[in-house]
Amino acid sequence: MGGGGREGRSYRSRTQRKHFKQSRENVWKRSKSDPDSTDGHASPWQPFATQNPSFDEYYKEQGIVAAEEWDRFIEVLRKPLPAAFRINSSSQFCSDIRSQLENDFMKSLQTEVIEEGEVEPIRPLPWYPNNLAWHSNFSRMQLRKNQTLESLRIVSVVVCAAPGSKTFQLLEIIHQSTNPGALPNGMVIANDLDVQRCNLLIHQTKRMCTANLIVTNHEAQHFPGCRANKNFSSASDKGIESESNMGQLLFDRVLCDVPCSGDGTLRKAPDIWRKWNVGLGNGLHSLQVQIAMRGISLLKVGGRIVYSTCSMNPVENEAVVAEILRKCEGSVELVDVSNEVPQLIHRPGLRKWKVRDKGIWLASHKHVRKFRRIGIVPSMFPSGSSHMDATDIEPKHGNVTDVNSDEGLQQVEDVLTSADDLEEEVSDLPLERCMRLVPHDQNSGAFFIAVLQKVSPLPVVQEKHINPEEKMPPRNDDPPKKLQNQDTEEVNGMEVDLADGTDEKDPEGSLEANSIDNEDGAAVEPDPLTCEKVNSEETEVPVNTETKSERTGGKRKLQIQGKWKGIDPVIFFNDETIINSIKTFYGIDDSFQLSGHLVSRNSDTNRVKRIYYVSKSVKDALDLNFRVGQQLKITSVGLKMFERQTSREGNSAPCSFRISSEGLPVILPYITKQILYASLVDFKHLLQYKTIKFADFVDAEFGEKASKLMMGCCVIVLSKGGEALSNPIQIDASTIAIGCWKGRASLSVMVTAIDCQELLERLLMRLEIEKGDLVQENALGTDEVQEEMNDNGKEEPESLEVAENT
Template identity: 60%
Template sequence: MGRGGRSRTQRKHFRQNRENEWKRSKSDPNASETQTTPWTPFATANPSFDAYYKEQAVVAPDEWDQFVAFLRTPLPASFRINSSSLFADDLRSQLENDFVHSLRAVVPEGVETEAIRPLPWYPGNFAWHSNFSRMQLRKNQTLEKFHEFLKLENEIGNITRQEAVSMVPPLFLDVHPDHFVLDMCAAPGSKTFQLLEIIHQSTKAGSLPDGMVIANDLDVQRCNLLIHQTKRMCTANLIVTNHEAQNFPGCRLNRNHEQMELDHHINQLLFDRVLCDVPCSGDGTLRKAPDLWRKWNSGMGHGLHSLQVLIAMRGLSLLKIGGRMVYSTCSMNPIENEAVVAEVLRRCGGSVKLVDVSSELPQLIRRPGLKKWKVYDKSTWFVSYKDVPKFRGGAILPGMFPSGRLDNSNRNVDMGDIANGANGNAEDCIQAVENPVMPESVEEVSDLPLEHCMRIVPHDQNTGAFFIAVLQKVSPLPAIQEKPKIDVGGKCAEPANHSLQDAQVLQINSSECADEEILEEASEENVNDNEPDTEDLEVSPVPNEEDSKETEEPHNVQNVEKKIPGKRKLQIQGKWRGVDPVVFFKDEAIISSIRDFYGIDEKFPFSGHLVTRNDDTSHVKRIYYISKSVKDVLQLNLSVGQQLKITSVGLKMFERQTARQGSDAPCAFRISSEGLPLILPYITKQILQASPADFKRILQDKDVKFDDFADAEFGKNVANLLPGCCVLTLAKGNEVATESLKVDESTIAIGCWRGKTRLTVMVTAMDCQELLERLLIRLDTENGSNGHVDKSSINASEVQPLPELNGGNEDDVKATVS
C-alpha cells in the first residue's frame, strides 16, 4: 500500500518509529547490568479488535480461533525471482534442486513439512514461500547460507523480498508489454518492480517494450525508496513522480497545442492499467507489525475512507475506456474495502463495472467480498446512515454504508436540540447522543456485486490479509453535478458525488473532513522486507542526480519565491523548485564521440532518447536513455507546462569518467553497468570475448596485467584496445570468437577499464560475487565440482578503491580486492 494522501498528517505518522519486527528491544546502554529491564513480548490481543471483526463477520464464527491464532504468529518470509533476470532460471533451479532438500532438516516443529516451496498460484514457480520468519532467518546459524543467498540476490536485483499477498494485485491487472501503467501509491516499489518485470518479460536483447510505468508517491523520502528498489531493474521504461495521488496531473493538451511541431504521439496522459494500492489502516499486516495490536482502533479506517474514494476516482478518470484498475488495501476493514468500492461504483454509474476474476489464478485461495457490514462510532453500531446523529455527520458518511443512501428524514438528534441543550443542559444532551438508544433498523445489504471483490485471510494459505477489487472502465465517466456540502455544526460533510470528467484535471481539495488524530494513526505501507521504514517525513530534499547534493523541495508552487539557504544554485524543473530539470541531450559532438569510440550501430536510436538532469549540458556527468513511450510522455509534459514532478527517469547509460587516469581516454564517457545490457548488441568496438578461465580471473582478481591472462592471444587483444572503457563478454564453452561476436539474451558481459598495463573490472564487489556464484555453479558442475565459491577471495571487508580509477565519481565502479 503506498502513500497517496494528506501530506501533513502522513509526515506526522512516519515520524513515529513503528515497530515492524517481532524482535527484542535494545537495552539502554546507560543502564547498569543489574538494572536491565526484562524484555516483554508484544501484546497480541486487543478486545476492541476482536469485538469489531466478530461483529463484521469477516470470517465464520467457527473459524475465529484459527484466524486469530495465525494473526498472532510471525509472518513467514517470502520472495519473488525477477523473471526477466539473466539468471532467473538458474535461481529457480538452485531453489528447487538445492535449498528445497538442504533445508528440510531445519523445518520448525508443528509446521509444514517443506522448509521452502513455490507459491502454487504464482506463474512459473517464480515466487517462493518459506516457513521461516525474518527473525529466524537472521538468527538461525543453520539458515546462514540461505539467508546470505537472499540478501545477495535481493541487493543485485535478481529477487525481491516481498510479502506473498503483496504480489497478488499486479497479477490481476493483466498487464501487456505495450501498456501504459500508473502505480498511484507506489513506494517502496515492490509492486512497481513486478509491473516492470511483466512489461519486459518477452523483450529481446537490445530492444525495449512499447509500454511504460509511471510510479508515483506522495512523499519524497519514500520516492527515494522507490527509486532504489526499481533501479535494480535497469529499465528505460519508468518515470518516478512525486504527487498526491488524488491530484495526479492529467497532462492534457488543449486544442491550441494539438498542432504543435513537437514529435509527440499522445495529447493526453491516459493509462491502459492503473494500480490503486491506497493508504490504509494496515491491520492486515499484524503478523509482520505486531505493534499494531496495541495501536488498533476502529476509527482508523473511518479517517481514510474519503481519501481512498478520491484516489480511486482519480485513478478511474485517468484510465482509458476498456482499461482495468485494481483497487487494493492491506486492511480487513470493510469501511476501507467494500464501502470504498461500492461508493466508487455509485459515483461512476454504469461507466465502471466490477470484474469477476474468480477463474483467474485458481490456486489462490480467496473469499468473496462482503455484501453487508455495519459502521461503528462512539460505542454504537449503525446499520444505516439515517440512524447517525447529525453532529456525527462530518465523521460518518453515507458512502460508508452498504446502500450509500443519504436520508435525513429520520435522524435521531436535531442540531437545534444540541445547541439549546436537553432540559436546558447542552452537556447532558451531548452525553445522551453519544450512546443513543437505537430504533429497530433493517440491516442494509448492498445491491452491487461486491462478491466479486476478493478477501485473502491469513489462515487459508499462511499469509497476511489483503483486499483486492478489479474494476473495468466501459464508458466515459459521467459528468455529475457537484452538490453543495452540508454544513453540520461548523464541520463539512461530503454527501455528494464530485464531478469527474475524463478529459479534465481535477483539483480536488485534499483537506478532507477526516479526524487528524485518526489519520495520524493510519498504518504505514507493509514495506518490503528488505527496505527500512521511513521515520521522518518533514519536507525533504529531492536528491540531485548530478552531484548528489541535496536541495529543498517546496510544498507547493507558491514557495518558488521563498529564499532557501544552500551552497549551490537551486535546481528547477519547470514550476517544481528543488527538482532537477529533465533536459533532452542534443550535444552532437559528445554523441558522435561515443558512437565512434564504441562503434555503436546506427540502428540503435539516439536521437530524442537521451536525457540529462542538468540545465548546463556542457557539464553533464550522466546521460540517461529513455524508451519511446517515456519520450512521448516527456514531450507531452513539456508541452503542458511540466505538470509532472519527476524525481527519476530513464536508464543511466553513459557516465563521464572524471578520474585523472580517465583523461587519457579518447572518449570522456564510459558505459554504465545499468545500461550495458541494452546497448550491448550494438557495440562493435572496444569489446572482446573472454574464455571462462580469463573471465573468472578478472572477476576474482579485479585487476589483471595484460601478460597474466591464461590466453596470451586474449591478453594481446586487450593491449590493442584504445585506453578507456571496454566490454568483456563470456564465451560459451572454451571456444573464443575471433571474428564478430554474437550477442543474445543469455550473453554475460561486464564493463572494464583498459589502463596502461592492466585491465580493471568496473563492477561492484557484490556484482562480482554474484557473477562468480552463478558461473561456478554453471561451469564447475560440469567438472564434477559442487559449484561452491570460495567467498574469502571476494570478502567485502578486503576490498579497496580501484587503483586506476581512484578519485572518480563513479557509483558502480566501487571496489577491487587488494
C-alpha cells in the same frame, strides 16, 4: 545478460541506503525507546503484545470470518509472518536460482525445525506462475539465525521484497515478451506521495535495468492527467522533436494500492496491534475513494484498475468499491477474476457491514449524529445512502430522538451501543466479486483486491470533479523538499536558502482532502507505509502529509532551476557532438536510436554527469509533459546509460562517457567496438582481482587485444567457448558481460566489489549446475581461482588502479 543481467547495481546514495535499511528493520524487536517496553531494561527481543480488544470486537462484529473460525484466525494473526520471496524473472540467473531452490535448498532445509503442521521448509506459491514466488515456513527471525538459510540470503539478493515490489512485478510483465536488447513498448509510471518511499522504489527497481519507468511524487488523488491544451507552449518551442500524438496521459492498467490502516500486515508489523483503532479506517475512506476515482479517470475505456489494500476493514474495502460503482454510474464494472488465479485461496467480498464511531455501532448513515457527519459519510455504509435531511433518528423502539441535544445523544448512545439492536443495510452491488485474503487460509497476511473494468467514459460530472488540471493551472509552488533523485546532480551550483517555509503556499491538492484532526485537535503524522497514526484513542488520519512535511525542517538549500522546487529538471539531451562521440567510440549500431531518447537532469550540457536512456513510450510521455507545462513531478526517469569519466586517466580518454552497469544489458547487443571475449579463467580473474596487467592474462592473445583497445571504457564478454574470439560478438539472453576500464598497462573492472562477488558466485553456481554436480562448498570459488592462478605462476595483480571508475 550484461553485468549480471538486469541486475547491474551501481552507486547507492547514503540516504537510499538508510531508507533501505530502515525498511528492513526487525519489526518484532522493540526499540529501547519504545515507551511500552516495560522499564527500559526489557530485552530488545521481547515480543509485542499481540492483542487489542477493540480490534477483536470490531472484526467479530463485522463477521469477516465465521464465529467458529475466529480462534484460528486470531492465532495465525498473532504469529510472525513467514518469509516469502520472489525470484526476479528478468534476471539471467533466474532459472539457476529456481533450480537451486527446488533441489539443493529444499533438501538441505528438510532437517530444520519448521512450523507445526508444515511438511516442507519452503514451497513455491501454487498460484504464482513458474515457481517464481516461494513461501518459507521459517519466520524472518529464524531466517536470520539459521546457518543453512544464511546462504539463502545470497539468493534473496536477487529476489524482490516490498516496498516497490508491485512496481517491479509490473515492470517484469512488460519486459517479459522482449528479446535481449529490445525494449518493451509499455511503460510504468509509479507514483508515491512520500519522498522516502519514492527513493526506496527507485532503489528497488534499479535491478530491473529498465528504460520504461517514470517515478513521480504527487498526491494520487490529484495526479496530473497532462491533457494537452493549446495554451501551453509546444514541444517544438523547446527544441523537442515530437512525433507522438499523445494528447493526454491515459493508461491501460492502473493499480491503486492505497494508503490504508494496514491491519492485514499485523504479522510483519506487530506494532499495529497497539496502534489499531477504528478511526484509522474511517479516516482514510474518503481519501481512498478519491484516489480510486482519480485512477479511473486516468484509465482508458476497456482498461482495468485494481483497487487493493492490506486492510481487513470493509469501510476501507467494500465500502470504497461500492462508492466507486455508484459514482461511475455503470461506466466501470466489478470483474470476478477468481478464475484467473484459481489457486489463490480467497473469500468473497462482504455485502453487509456496519460502521463504528466513538464506541457506537452504526448500521446506516441516518444513525450518525449530526456533528459527526463530516467524518462519517454515507459512502461508508452498504447502501451508500445519504440521510442528511434527517436530523433525528428513529431507533427501533420508535421514539423520535433529537440527537443534537445532550439528552437525545444519551438516548441514542444507549440504544446504539448494542450492535444487536441495529437493522443491517445490505448492499445491492455485486461486492462478492471482490477478493478477501485471510491469514489462516494460506499462512499469509490479509489482503483485499477488487478488479474493475472501465466500459465507457465516466459521467461528465465525475470527470469534471476529478480532473484537477482543468481547474488549476500547473504551479511552481510545490513543497520545497530536496528529493534524493535517482542520481541527483548539483545543478549549476544555484541554490537558494529558504527560512522555515514561511513564504510557501499550500501545495496542490490540499483543498479536497478530508483532513480530520484527532481527539485533541492535533494532527498526527501517519506512518508512510500504512498511514497509521500513533498514540491516539480513536484517531482519524490527516491525509495531506505533503502539507505537513513541507512546513517542518529548518534551513533548506534548493536549486531554483526547473519546474518543481527541490527536484532536478528533466531535460532531453540533444548535444549531437557528445552523442556522436559516444556512438563512434563504442561503434553503436544505428538501429539503437540514441537521439531523442536521452535525457539528463541538468540543462547545462557541459556539466551533465549522467545521461539516461528512455524508451519510446517514456519519450512520448515526456514530450507530452513538456507540452502541458511539465505537470509531472518526476523524481526518476529512464535508465542510467552513460556516466562522465571523472578520473584523471578518464579525462585523457577519447570518449568522456563510460557505459553504466545498469545500461550495459540494454545497449550490449548494439556495441561493435571496445568489446572483447574473455575466456572463463580470465573473466574470473578479472572479477576476483579487479585489475590485471595485460601481460598477466592467461590467454596471451586476449591480453594483446585488450592492450590495443582505445583508452577508456570497454566491455568484456564471457566466452562460452567455441566462439571465434573475434568480432562480431554474439549476444543472447545468457550472455554475461561486464564494463571494464582499459588503462595504460592494465584492464580493470568497473563493477563494485559486491557485484563482482555476486557474479562470481552465480557464475560458479551455473557451472556447477551445468556439470550436474551441485557442490555447494566453495561457493565463492576462490580456491579454484587461486589454484588456477598458482598453476599459471601468476602473481596476484595489484589493487584497482581506477577506483574512481568503479
